[in-house]
Amino acid sequence: MLLNKSIDIPYQQLPFSGQFNVAPLGVFRNELTEQPHRHDHFQIIWITKGKGRHMVDFVWYEVEDDMIFLLRPGQVHQLDCEREGYFLYFTEQFYFTNKNDKETLYDFTSLFDNWHGYGPISTSGNTTESLLGLIQLMSKEKSCAPNCSRGIVKHYLNAFLLLVEREKKRNAAETMMPLTHDARVVQLRRLLEQHYRTEHQVAFYASAFALTPKRLNEITKDTTGRTVTELLHDRIVLESKRSLAFSHKSVKEICYELGFEDPAYFSRFFKNNTGISPQDFRDMMFK
Incomplete structure (x- = not known):
């Protein structure tokens, strides 16, 4: 708690x-x-x-x-x-x-x-x-x-x-997990941080590098072990958790702030990525 x-x-x-x-x-x-x-x-x-x-x-x-x-x-x-x-x-x-x-x-x-x-x-x-x-x-x-x-x-x-x-x-x-570096992935992080609330499609980020979504996914997978979609979802889930745990905002308000139009879809997205519903996560934080 x-x-x-x-x-x-x-x-x-x-x-x-x-x-x-x-x-x-x-x-x-x-x-x-x-x-x-x-x-x-x-x-x-x-x-x-x-x-x-x-x-x-x-x-x-x-x-x-x-x-x-x-x-x-x-x-x-x-x-x-x-x-x-x-x-x-x-x-x-x-x-x-x-x-x-x-x-x-x-x-x-x-x-x-x-x-x-x-x-x-x-x-x-x-x-x-x-x-x-x-x-x-x-x-x-x-x-x-x-x-x-x-x-x-x-x-x-x-x-x-x-x-x-x-x-x-x-x-x-x-720990047998050597780090690799690619300047494009550093720039991608910055783009994700700026736009994760409004841009949920890989094509948006790929266009910033004049790459296809497939090629950008290959680059991020080689460097981080994660695809662009996975990195984006990780960031959205993290911000969801922060808002659920540390604000009075309703699940619906959090949903809209993170660029989702349907609260039911947002709840499914959150549960698919965490194994728990948004409301259950919030309740767990304050038992």
């Missing part, structure tokens, strides 16, 4: 000035962090020592030492654990100050993709030391206000993200 009553789940706004911050986990702890909530920015939670669990989009993960959770804007999460470590948050606008940055800086957005399934990242010895050093460098530079250099912070952050990406690939290799 996540909550004892249905509420419109809030977005947790940036608690500090600016579009970036790094601090010990203990600094950022209030009633909201102990309840399901979401952010309008990217967040990295690095638990150096911890025991308990962490919920991300309705799935609970056991917390261990030296574990990193990557959160995209809008992801619902809840911390239910003893924890020491650090958190970083930043906006895409902070990282990519202007269009030229896209050509010179690492595109971190692919690191936060979950097409291969969400999961925390475990860090190894040498990398853990390097990540800690970068945390200290970012903290030191940020404390130099008003002379703090955005460029210096971004390059430290860039190095931090690259190390985390390497650890993500190492984790995948150890």
Whole structure:
């Protein structure tokens, strides 16, 4: 059970000035962090020592030492654990100050993709030391206000993200699930995020790449193990769950907001993808 009553789940706004911050986990702890909530920015939670669990989009993960959770804007999460470590948050606008940055800086957005399934990242010895050093460098530079250099912070952050990406690939290799990358799939994710409420046909997304639906499905299947339709349905189901669990909206209202014209069809769609009806899912959340 996540909550004892249905509420419109809030977005947790940036608690500090600016579009970036790094601090010990203990600094950022209030009633909201102990309840399901979401952010309008990217967040990295690095638990150096911890025991308990962490919920991300309705799935609970056991917390261990030296574990990193990557959160995209809008992801619902809840911390239910003893924890020491650090958190970083930043906006895409902070990282990519202007269009030229896209050509010179690492595109971190692919690191936060979950097409291969969400999961925390475990860090190894040498990398853990390097990540800690970068945390200290970012903290030191940020404390130099008003002379703090955005460029210096971004390059430290860039190095931090690259190390985390390497650890993500190492984790995948150890579980015999190597990650593959295709820039078109990254772009597809962005298109799905923008249009999943209104565009439910593969042809719409394929046209953005001047590809046939069959060819785009082949690309996504090779890279993610999922077809475009499956990725789209996953995203719709996730948003359905968020609205059912954390809002007062009726099933009919949720249906229309997600681009379905027939509530009965939406209910069948939800049950086919989850094994449970929308109303039963909502009731299960608040038993």
